[in-house]
Amino acid sequence: MxxxxxxxxxxxxxxxxxxxxxxxxxxxxxNIANLTIGDFDSNIYPIPEGLKAGIVDAYNHNHTNYPPADGMLNLRESVSKFLKKSFNLDYSSNQILISGGSRPLIYSTFLAVVNPGEKVVFPAPSWNNNHYSDLLGAEPVMIQTTAENNFMPTADEIRPHLKGAALLALCSPLNPTGTMFNKKDLEEICDLVIAENKTRQAGEKPLYLLYDQIYSQLTFGDFKHYDPVTLRPELKDYTIFIDGASKCFASTGVRVGWGFGPANIIDNMKAIVGHMGAWSPKAEQVAMASFIMDDVAVxxxxxxxxxxxxxxxxxxxxxxxxxxxxxxxxxxxxxxxxxxxxxxxxxxxxxxxxxxxxxxxxxxxxxxxxxxxxxxxxxxxxxxxxxxxxxxxxxxxxxxxxxxxxxxxxxxxxxxxx
Ligand SMILES: Cc1ncc(COP(=O)(O)O)c(C=O)c1O
Structure with a gap:
C-alpha cells in the first residue's frame, strides 16, 4: 500500500x-453547450468593475504579504455591515472568518465540530458534503429527497437521523437544484435542531447546523431567502453560516469567502484555516472590503x-x-x-x-x-x-x-x- x-x-x-x-x-x-460547471465564463459574466479596479489598486499598493489568520479586520467589519444590511443579521468581527473562497470554511466547520465516526446528516442531492465527511472519516447520513419537495429535505425526512448526530449540513438556494427552503419547512427543521439539543446533557457536544447560503443574493421573483438564525434566534449558538463572494459577484477565481457563527467555533476554524494556509489573498481582501460597502455598485x-x-x-x-x-x-x-x-x-x-x-x-x-x-x-x-x-x-x-x-x-x- x-x-x-x-x-x-x-x-x-x-x-x-x-x-x-x-x-x-x-x-x-x-460545439458543446457546457452546462456542467458551477462556474462562470468570465468573458460572459465578468466580475464587478469596481472590484477589479480595487484588486489592481491593492496590488499596486503592495498588499502582497500574509493577511491576518482570520482575515483583515476592515473586511470583517465590512462583512458585518453587509450581513446587517442584507439579512438583518448581527455578527461582530470576532464572529466572522475570512478564507480563500468558502470551501475551507466548510471543511474547517466539519473539522471543528465533528469527530471521526460521528454522524453528519445532509440531503442528497447536495454538493460535496460526502467528500468532507470522507476526509474526516465521519459517518455520512444522506437523506434522499424528492421532486415533490423540489429536492429540499423536510423535517419528516430529517427527524429519524438527528439523535446523536454531530452536524446537520443544509444549503439554500441549493447546489445542484437551484431550489430553496420555504419559511415553514425551514422553521420545522430549526425546531428539530432545537429539540435535539434540549435532549443533550450539559457538557455534551451539541448538534451544530452548517447553513451554506453562498447563493443567497441570487434569488428570483417572489422567492425569498430564509435563514435559521432569523427564524429561530436561539439557534445562533449552534449555526455556522457559509457565505462569500464567489457566486453572487461572479468571483469564483477571486477567492474570498466569509463564514460566521459562534465566536468559539469561529476561533477554532481560524486555527484550522491558518494551519492549512487557506487564507484569502490580501489584495483581494482589501478590494472586497471597500467593494461590498459601495451599496450602489453592489x-x-x-x-x-x-x-x-x-x-x-x-x-x-x-x-x-x-x-x-x-x-x-x-x-x-x-x-x-x-x-x-x-x-x-x-x-x-x-x-x-x-x-x-x-x-x-x-x-x-x-x-x-x-x-x-x-x-x-x-x-x-x-x-x-x-x-x-x-x-x-x-x-x-x-x-x-x-x-x-x-x-x-x-x-x-x-x-x-x-
Ligand atoms: C453550495 C456551495 N457552497 C460552497 C461553494 C464553494 O465556493 P468557493 O468557490 O467560494 O470555494 C460552492 C461552489 O460551487 C457551492 O456550490
Missing part, C-alpha cells in the same frame, strides 16, 4: 469525468447579473416545458435561485441509434453530449442513485443564445431514441 487509506478511499469527481468527454469533443471541433451589479442569469434559466425552463407539452418525457422545476436548473430526462432503458441501451442517468448524459452537444450533470454525481433521472444544468458558462439554441438539439436527439 503506497498511499494512505484516506487517499485510497477518496472518490474522484464525476463532474471531472464529464468535463473530460466535453473537452475531447471540443478538441475535435464540436446593487447595480446584482440587479443586472441576476436578471441575465434568470433570463437564461427561464429560457431553459420554458424550452423544457415546451418539450414536455409536446409529449417528451422531460420536466423542469421553476428557477428559484442560484445558477442552476433542475431537469428531468426520463429516457433510461431506451436504445440509441447505434444500438446502445441507455441504462442510467450517466448514459443519458453521455448520449446528449454526443448527439445534442449538451452537457449536464446527473444528480447521481451529488449523491442520489443512478436511477434518478434528474440533472443539474448550470447556466453560468453559456450565453442566452447558446441556451436557446440547445433546445431543438435536445429535441432531435430524444426523437432518435427508441
Amino acid at each position: 503506497s498511499i494512505s487509506v484516506l487517499a485510497q478511499n477518496l472518490s474522484g469527481s464525476e463532474i471531472i469525468k464529464i468535463a473530460g468527454e466535453v473537452n475531447e469533443l471540443k478538441r475535435q471541433g464540436q 446593487d447595480t451589479f446584482l440587479s443586472e447579473f441576476k436578471s441575465r442569469i434568470q433570463d437564461s434559466l427561464t429560457a431553459l425552463h420554458e424550452g423544457f416545458q415546451s418539450l414536455k407539452a409536446e409529449g417528451f418525457k422531460v420536466d423542469s422545476i421553476v428557477p428559484m435561485g442560484a445558477i442552476y436548473l433542475t431537469l428531468k430526462i426520463d429516457y433510461s432503458g431506451k436504445t440509441a441509434p447505434d444500438g446502445t441501451v441507455l441504462k442510467d442517468s450517466a448514459d443519458i448524459n453521455f448520449y446528449l453530449i454526443r448527439e445534442a452537444g449538451v452537457a449536464l450533470v446527473p444528480f447521481s454525481a451529488f449523491g442520489t442513485g443512478d436511477d434518478v433521472n434528474w440533472f443539474r444544468a448550470s447556466v453560468g458558462a453559456s450565453t442566452l443564445q447558446d441556451i436557446q439554441q440547445l433546445i431543438p438539439r435536445v429535441r432531435e436527439a430524444l426523437l432518435k431514441l427508441k
